[in-house]
Amino acid sequence: MSALIQLNNVTKNYRRGKEGIAIFDGLTMGIEEGDFVAIMGPSGSGKTTLLNLLGGTDRTDGGEIWFDGERIDGYSEGQLAAWRARSVGFIFQFYNLMPVLTAAQNVELPLMLTKLSPKKRRDNVETALKIVELSDRAKHKPKELSGGQQQRVAIARAIVSDPKLILADEPTGDLDRATANDILRTLQLLNKKLGKTIVMVTHDPEAARFATRTLHLDKGRFVEAMA
């Protein structure tokens, strides 16, 4: 396996009032293509910040971020948006679906950023919904779906444009155990069958067991342990 994502000597600080807080001070790490990494750690350890840096939704104060041979930390806002659209799928704790759109339309959103024909778009949406076993709910709006179903729609949205990387921020944090396991099995399937690289932030050790490896992050530093 080769490193899909490489962070070199990354620093990230936040200002809280007049006080500067260092989240990362020279963080170096690599995530291989096809990995399913769980990131665990106490609150404030920098898990979500790391996910934001990996997804290009936040910027470093220093160091380098490489993705698939491209250095992305110097990209402009527009370049980062285009890169996210083609390379990254996002899954959030609270699903973050558009309430005015149906499940299929929510899944179609990332495809609005591509030049695919309407037919190809429909085909991709159908395939993505089939993968998450929600074809029969395509025309339902989010409020007509259960939490688990909404999260599966969000997963379909994350994979519909066939990105290499999927970033999941507490994807099971709002779900009961059984539903959470369903979601995690789906993520595992995406990793094993479709070869997606997945980085998942979680507080839940049960969830972390579905990953191929777990990184424990504490005060901006991490310790790797096999799941």
Added chain:
Amino acid sequence: MNDFDLVRKNLFRKPLRTILLTVSIFMAFLIFGMLTSLNVALDAASETGTSGNRLIVSNKINFTQPLPISYLNRVATIKGVTGVTHQSWFGAYYRDQRQGFFPGFYVDPETYLALYGDQVKLTEPEKKAFMSERTGVLVGKSLADRYGWKLGQTIPISSNIYVKPDGGRTWDMKITGIFTGAKPTDSTSAIYFHYDYVNETRTFGRDTIGNIAIRTVSPDLNDSIAKTVDAMFANSSAETSTVDEKTFARAFLKQAGDLNFIVTMVVAAAFTAILMIVSTTLVSAMRERTKEIGVMKTLGFSSPRVLRMVLGEALLLSTMGAVLGLGVSALILKGLAKSPAGAQLGDLSMAPTVAVSGLLLAITLGLVTGAIPAVSALRMSIIDALNRR
């Protein structure tokens, strides 16, 4: 699904709010459409029948005050004057005052047609009949159509000003001509009849006239002739004010005040109120969707594209309200044009310029009301948007 679908779905996520906003904008554009069209119609009416080489002499106190008819011959002697006539307001109505008044003037037939023959289009037999028939009346085609009057018919024309010795207010008149205007759009809602017929039978105001119309050799001489006329009657019991015909027509039609100013103020007040309401509502609607905007940006929608979508919502909203408002005002104007009051205003309809200005105003309204939420969506960082509760 495309960007427009998203804009439309977002706009109608709370249908009641969108309907109420549309109704507010609709009301503003209804006011705009009606008042602006009325103003345009009045402007057009004041242009109708005016000529560059004609002057109007009226009483300096107010044009509703009379002038002695003896002034006519004195004015005619001024160098550069090639023709004079007079016309007086009768306060005319047909049978029932409640149906409204129409412009009715008593004139000297021969000199009037000599000066205004270009505006009052008649056949030669009609002209001759009018001049020879003391009770003859010329009626405009639109007025004749409205009341179903025919050539040769005798009609009772009443005045809300003049009274006959027997206490009556009605003069029977025989239609000797039905005239059209110089242009198809010219108002033809007036009537003209004999000064002598009214003068002999009215109980007051005998041997007086409303105003004098002068034709000059050239518009270049208008100023000097106007000054000469006013100087001629200075310090008399009826001093005069002489202006060109267009100025007089505007003053006559805008007796109620400066309509341009009133229309501008009313429309500005309506739009300022709507601007505040719509802006505030859009800002708060956008705040409700902060997280969704953060998600869209996370998925890869660029900030300028998000800005365009937010602006698109404001534009769609204002355009819907504007199209409805302008459409309904066009229909109301059409209905009003057929009413007795509307017929006096000439071509009372929505001019293309009013419709185009309305649509431009809608675009401006959309851009202005959408600017604050759009710019805040443009500037919103993904982290802040997703963390907002």
